[in-house]
């Protein structure tokens with residue numbers, strides 16, 4: 288169980304390491320300042336019905352109750368240690384896992400932890416203004432839940448930096464609060480985390496597609512031979528599942544509302560639907576195109592010697608490593624699709640691409656469910672994932688002119704058609720015009736239906752937020 292008597296709740300016996308405890312207690316007020324300045328805007332919000340981690344067992348790990356958000360107990364929670372765990376892949380396979388950072392892998396490990404850590408506060412910053420336009424109290428509560436947990440994920444990475452990387456680790460922890468999403472001089476490390484999220488359709492797309500990238504990064508890191516990193520990521524995955532649930536059900540509820548309106552008006556005419564305060568399906572597809580293609584870049588280049596190094600040395604595996612037969616992969620190749628046709632590359636160099644493919648497959652689950660809703664209501668429209676060649680800024684397809692179907696087009700066509708593939712200024716204007724705050728229990732904005740059930744078996748008209 289987690290010790291909540293301490294200043295920093297934790298299950299890592301922080302009180303037995305006084306200098307580490309002091310260093311983290313020194314960082315804590317800086318984190319709280321950052322939360323106050325760049326965390327969710329929550330003026331007049333008194334209490335939020337939130338879950339807080341109380342243990343690390345998959346069953347019954349969280350408690351629900353009202354929390355005054357700045358008093359949320361961010362802490363350090365690692366999944367239980369697996370006795371005699373050994374490295375599961377790469378050249379060090381079968382050797383005992385490391386409880387300290389091996390000197391020769393130090394900079395690579397630090398870079399990976401910093402990059403993961405950077406995304407956590409970034410997403411909180413991106414979502415900062417959404418509270419002003421929440422479509423319901425239920426949704427506002429979910430936004431805050433996601434935000435406090437991303438804050439906790441920052442704690443998770445900062446703990447590793449402080450505990451295992453000495454002085455440079457502490458410096459990196461400061462930098463994590465110094466860089467800001469979209470900041471011209473000090474942006475966040477990865478581009479998707481500098482994209483503004485100014486409306487709730489984008490928020491749901493982000494939690495569906497971008498938090499899912501997080502899931503796959505965490506899955507790969509949960510395989511790590513650096514045991515504290517593996518244990519940290521395992522527990523983060525438990526929390527992360529809710530973020531994708533928010534995305535998947537959020538989009539489903541938007542679709543449901545649109546379909547109901549399509550049925551009652553007997554039309555699929557976008558203008559008419561928009562005039563009636565709902566989002567037409569092709570416009571939802573454009574937001575999907577934007578966030579999916581942006582999130583694909585987060586996996587890095589298809590062919591990467593960096594990824595090969597991490598795999599070879601047991602730093603970062605493939606998601607669900609157990610599901611593969613060969614865990615060493617040093618004499619095999621991978622056929623990589625490139626603009627010049629199929630190319631055989633060393634398998635280890637293709638780890639990013641293999642992880643990205645697993646991610647894309649996982650993305651299809653929601654698409655299928657959304658399409659089922661449409662089919663059941665008797666309309667003829669299908670959501671699709673755009674081609675992985677579309678709108679890429681990293682890797683072999685970078686800056687090439689492919690349309691969402693994966694066909695090469697002239698650069699003039701590409702430029703001209705882009706506004707019909709991803710949201711254009713008019714689309715954004717319309718979506719933003721729908722973003723009107725609804726904060727009466729049980730009431731939902733015009734463009735989204737109420738959820739099927741509430742949080743933690745509460746009703747959908749429960750007062751998830753109490754105001755001053």
Ligand SMILES: [Fe+2]
Nearest residue numbers: 407437440501
């Ligand atoms: Fe996270």
Ligand SMILES: [Fe+2]
Nearest residue numbers: 498501527530
């Ligand atoms: Fe997340």
